[in-house]
Amino acid sequence: MAVIFIIFKILVLSLSNCFAEEINLYGDAGEAYAIDIYLGHPHQKFKLLVDTGSTTLAIAAYAREDSNIYFHSDNSSSLYNSGHKIQAAYTQGNWTGLLASDFIQFPSLNGLPEVRTDFALITESHDFFTKASAWQGLLGLAYMPVGAWGEAGSVESWLDAVDRNLNRPVSFYLKLCGPVSATNTTHYGYFNVVDDHTRNYNRNKTFRTPVLRKRWYEVGVIAIRVMSTKSNETNEVQVQDEVRDPDEEMCVKLNAVKSIVDSGTTQIKLPDKLFRQVVDELKNEFRKSEVILDEFWNGREAACWPEPQVWSLPWLAIDLLSADADNQYFTLEIPPQNYMLVVGVHNSSNTTGTVSTYCYKLGLEAGGTETVIGYIAMEGLQVLFNRSAGWIGFQSSECGSNARITGPYNASESLLSSCQLIRPVADVATSIKAAQWSLCGVFIIATSVIIYLLAPTVKSLCDRKVRRLQQISLSQTALVEQESE
Template identity: 55%
Template structure:
C-alpha cells in the first residue's frame, strides 16, 4: 500500500530534475505552430525581446511599435547607443511584409554568454502586414542566411548579425540548431537549443553533410520525399548502431531506393531550401498530393479515422486522449557533400509530421473535457520545396556558411528521427537532377565580360572581312596566267576604274 506514494514521489523528483537539466540547455522555445525563438538583448541599457531563429532570411528585424496582440516592442529612444541611419527599408516573405528604418546598435544573447556582444544593422519595423501572427510570443526575427536575402532599400545594404560577428572576430562562424519538439505527448510547447560554433570545430565533428548549392538561402539538393515501406525501414535499421547512424558505404545493388530523375527535378525546379522560420515541409503540389495520399491510406489501414480536411486542407484533428502514432516513416533523400553520386536519407517518424497544436488535459474537472489536437506537418507549395523546422526536430543540424554545407546528426532529444547512408548511384546526381551549382556573382560577371568581348571581336572580324571581300574574291577567282597581255589588261582596267 505504501509503494505507490513512494514511487509517485520518486517520479516527481526524477522528472523535475530531468526538466531542470533540460532547461539549462534550452534557449529556444515556441508555442504550437510557431517557429523557435530566442531571447535577445538590444541596445544600452539592454531591451530584452524574443526573435525567431530564421535560416530563410538574413536580417535582424524588430518591431518598434505597439501591436494590438502584443504590447512588447523595442523603444528606440530608450537606447543610448543606437545610431539611426534615417534610411527606409522593407522586406517581403512567403507570408507577410513589413517596412521600417535601418539603425545599428549593440546585440547580445543572455543565454549565450560566450558569444560576444557586437554592433550590427537592425531593421526597426514601423509597419507590417500579415507578418506577426496573432498571439505570437515573438517580436521579430533573427536572419541567419546569406546577405542577398536580406531587407532592401534605395542604395542601402543591410548587413546581418552573423556577418558582423564574423567581421569582429575576423573568422567565419557556424551555428547549430538542436530542435527537440515537445517534452511529452501532453505538452504543446516546443524547446531547443542554438549554439554558435567556430568553423574549425564544426569541421571536425562527424555528421552527414549536404552541400549548399546556392549561397543565398540555404539551397540544397532534395532528391526525393516519399513514404517508407516496412521493407525500407527494416533494411535501413540494420545500418544503425543504437540511436546513431553509421557511415557505411552502400553499393548500388544494396541501395534501398533508386533516385527518380523526374521526381528530383520537380522537387528542385524552383528551389529547395532549409528554413527554420517555416513550420511545415512544403512540397510541389503534385508531390504533396502523392505523399499525403500514401499517408492517408496507411492511416486507414491502421483503422485511424481522419477526415480529408486534415490531410489536404491543413485543418486540425482532435481527440480526448493523446495519440501514439503508428504511421510509416517519411524519407527525405539529400545530396551528399562528399560525392556527387551519393545521397543520404533523413528518416522521420510520424511524431515529426503529426504536429501537436494543442494539448489540454482537463481531467474532466468543471464538466470540461480533455482535448489533444494535431495538424499535418506537410503542405502544398506550388513549385517550391521547403524543409521547415518539422524536418529538423529530433536532429542536430549544423549550418557552415563559409564552407557551404549543412550537417545532420541524430539528437538525444525529440522524435526518434534517424539518418542512413550514404547510398551510391551509378551517375552524377548533380547532372541527373539538374542541380549543377550556379556560378558565383563574380564568376557571372567575368563570364559576361568574356561573352561581351567575344561578341565585339566577332563584329570587328565581320567588318574586316566585309572590307577585304573584294581583294579576297580577286585572289580566290584569279585564274592561272595564260599570257602577259591578259594579266596586264586586267590590271589596267582596275587602274582605270581607280583613276
C-alpha cells in the same frame, strides 16, 4: 500558479541535464523556435524567431493590437537610426521599416561578445506577426543576397557583424528537440555559435550536404517519399556499397525552383503534385484503422481526440545530396510524431468532470513549385550550418524524437547532373554583370578626373562618409542578386 511555475522549472532543469546544455530555444504550438536577446543600452529584452530562411535581424518598433512589447528607440542611448526606409517580403507576410544599428547580446551564449549590428526597426507590417505571438521579430541567419533591401542597399546580417568583430568566420548549430511529451505543445531546443576550433561534443557521424547557392541554405533534395513498414523496422545506420538510383523526374521537380532548409518554417513544403502523392499514401495507410476528413489531409483543419495519439503511420524519408561525392546521398528518416503536429491541448469541464482534447495538424503543405525543409524535419537531430565552407551537417541527437540518418547510398551517375542541380547563370544576370563592369570602368575614369580637379572637396566628403560607415554598414549584394533572378 506557483505550482505550475515550479513544475515548469523542474521540467527545464531536467531537460538541461539531459541535453548537457542550457535550453535557449522555445516555441509555441505551430510556431518556430525563438531565442531571448538584449538590444540597445540599457538592455531591452525580446524574443526573436531563429530563421535560416531570411537574413535580416528585424524587430517590432511599434505597439500592435495584440502586443505592446516592442523596441523603444528613444530609450537606447547607443541606437543609430539612419532614417533609410527598408522592406522585406516573406512567403507569408511582409514589413517595412527603418535601417538602424545598435548593440545586441545573447544572454544564453556566454562566449559570444556583444556586437554592434545593423537591424530593421519594423514600423508597419502585414500578416507578419501571428496573432498573440510570443516573439517580436526575426533573427535572420541566411546569406546576404536574401537580406532586406531599400533605397540605400541591403542590411548587413548579425552573423556578418560577428564575423567582422571576431575577425574570423563563424558557424552555428540548431538542436531542435520538439515537445517533451505527447501532452505538451511547447517545443524546446538549443542554439549556439561555433567556429572550427570549437570542440564537438556530439560524437555521432556527421552527414554533410552542400549548400548549392549561398542565398538561402539551398540544398539538393534527391527525393521525399513515404517509407515502407519493412524499412522502418530495420536499424540500418550506414550502407556504403549499395547502389540506389533515385527517381530522376521527382528529383528534377523537387529542385526546379529551389529547395531550402528553413528553421523559420514549420512544415515540410512540397511541389503540389508530389504533395498530393505523399498525402494520398499517408491517407490510405491511416484509413486501414481510422478515417479523418479530407480537410485535415489538405492542411486546412485540425483533428482532435480525447487522448494523446500514438501514431503507427509510416516514416517519411528525405534524401539529400552528399557533400562527399556527387553520386552519393544520405537519408533523413522522419517519424510520424514529427509531422503529426500537436497544435492544441484543451481542458474543459462538464457535468462529468474535466474533458481533455488533443488536436493535431498535418506537418506537410503544398508549396507550389518549391521545396522547403521546415523545422519538423530537423527535430530529433543536431544540424550544423557551416556558412563559410558552404555545407550543412546532420547528426543524430540525444533529445527529441528518434529521427535517424542512414547512408550514404550510391547512385550510378552524378546526381548534380541527373537532377539538374547545377544551373547556369541566366543570360539576364550575365548582361547585368557585364553592364555593371562597363559602368564601373567609366565611373573610375570620371572619378579620377573629378578627384584631380576637386581634391580638397572630395577629401572632405570622403572623411564624412567614413565616419558614417562606422555607424551603418550597407551592401549592394542583395540588389544585384534580386535583379539577376
